[in-house]
Amino acid sequence: xxxxxxxxxxxxxxxxxxxxxxxxxxxxxxxxxxxxxxxxxxxxxxxxxxxxxxxxxxxxxxxxxxxxxxxxxxxxxxxxxxxxxxxxxxxxxxxxxxxxxxxxxxxxxxxxxxxxxxxxxxxxxxxxxxxxxxxxxxxxxxxxxxxxxxxxxxxxxxxxxxxxxxxxxxxxxxxxxxxxxxxxxxxxxxxxxxxxxxxxxxxxxxxxxxxxxxxxxxxxxxxxxxxxxxxxxxxxxxxxxx
Numbered sequence: 001x002x003x004x005x006x007x008x009x010x011x012x013x014x015x016x017x018x019x020x021x022x023x024x025x026x027x028x029x030x031x032x033x034x035x036x037x038x039x040x041x042x043x044x045x046x047x048x049x050x051x052x053x054x055x056x057x058x059x060x061x062x063x064x065x066x067x068x069x070x071x072x073x074x075x076x077x078x079x080x081x082x083x084x085x086x087x088x089x090x091x092x093x094x095x096x097x098x099x100x101x102x103x104x105x106x107x108x109x110x111x112x113x114x115x116x117x118x119x120x121x122x123x124x125x126x127x128x129x130x131x132x133x134x135x136x137x138x139x140x141x142x143x144x145x146x147x148x149x150x151x152x153x154x155x156x157x158x159x160x161x162x163x164x165x166x167x168x169x170x171x172x173x174x175x176x177x178x179x180x181x182x183x184x185x186x187x188x189x190x191x192x193x194x195x196x197x198x199x200x201x202x203x204x205x206x207x208x209x210x211x212x213x214x215x216x217x218x219x220x221x222x223x224x225x226x227x228x229x230x231x232x233x234x235x236x237x238x239x240x241x242x
Contacts, residue, residue: 001065005095006031008060011086013124013233018051018060027051027087031062034082038075039068048101048240049108052191054232056125058111061240063101070094107169107241109185110194113234116178126179127234131206133180135173141204142171144214145184145197152221154197155190164190164221171197183238192229200227 008031016024020032032045043064051057072092079089113126114133122128145168152164168186175181184194204213204227217225 001067001097002069003063003065003095003097003099004070005061005063005091005093005099005101006089007091008057008062009088009090010057010060012051012054012056014086015053017053017055018047018049018057027057027060028062030083030087031079031089032064034079035064037082038078039066041066041068046101048105049189049237050191051235051237052195052232055235055237056233057237059239060237061101061105063095063099065097101240104242105240107185107187108189109183109238109241110189111236111238112182112184112194112198112230113236114180114182116180119178122178125233125236127231129202129230131202133173133175133202134205135175135180138173138182138201138205141201141211141214142173144211144218145171149218150221151190151193151218153217153223153226154193154200155223156192157223161190166190166193195229195232195235196223196226198230202230203227 010027012027014025016026018027020026020028028045028047032043035043043066045062045064048061076089076092115122115126115128118128148165148167150164151166155164166186166188168184171184173180173182182198200214200217
């Protein structure tokens with residue numbers, strides 16, 4: 001049995017997220033169906049991260065197993081020829097039999113884009129927040145999230161994930177001309193966690209709260225106490241580290 005690893009980019013605008021769902025169009029299903037067309041077999045495509053509806057990816061990783069020995073160059077050409085233009089397979093390589101894209105991942109990082117002004121060219125992939133953004137202040141506030149914490153307050157209420165403890169390694173804001181970039185890296189993320197953290201930080205900035213406000217939200221373990229999640233369109237799964 002061969003084990004193949006894929007590096008994937010996608011525009012999540014027209015999809016209900018990565019994870020396969022009934023009566024919904026997902027990235028996982030689109031790629032799995034395309035692999036079946038090429039190999040004439042059903043494969044179990046395992047993703048490293050379950051991006052939510054409308055979220056994009058620069059560096060999603062997935063793997064599948066097959067009895068067939070693939071010509072990797074030919075397979076990559078075939079799959080990209082069939083997939084819609086909003087999904088692309090950047091790399092494919094054979095891995096050891098025990099490689100698992102999800103369980104072997106050590107760190108995952110996301111970036112979020114905020115535009116400084118309303119623009120028809122940025123609107124699809126960034127969030128226009130009509131308030132002043134102070135990256136220095138946001139970087140100070142973001143320190144409250146560094147380390148191992150229980151992120152129940154930043155997870156969806158209906159989440160079926162029992163363990164809400166995550167370790168955040170880094171959370172950094174940068175200003176680049178017309179765009180503000182937020183990057184966050186952790187061992188794992190809960191559903192809706194990144195967008196809720198960003199929404200909470202922006203609320204904290206807007207009302208000039210301090211880090212005690214964030215600490216209280218974390219300790220409350222109550223989603224109602226955190227800020228409103230920012231729109232999905234500005235969020236990108238950036239990189240998976242193994």
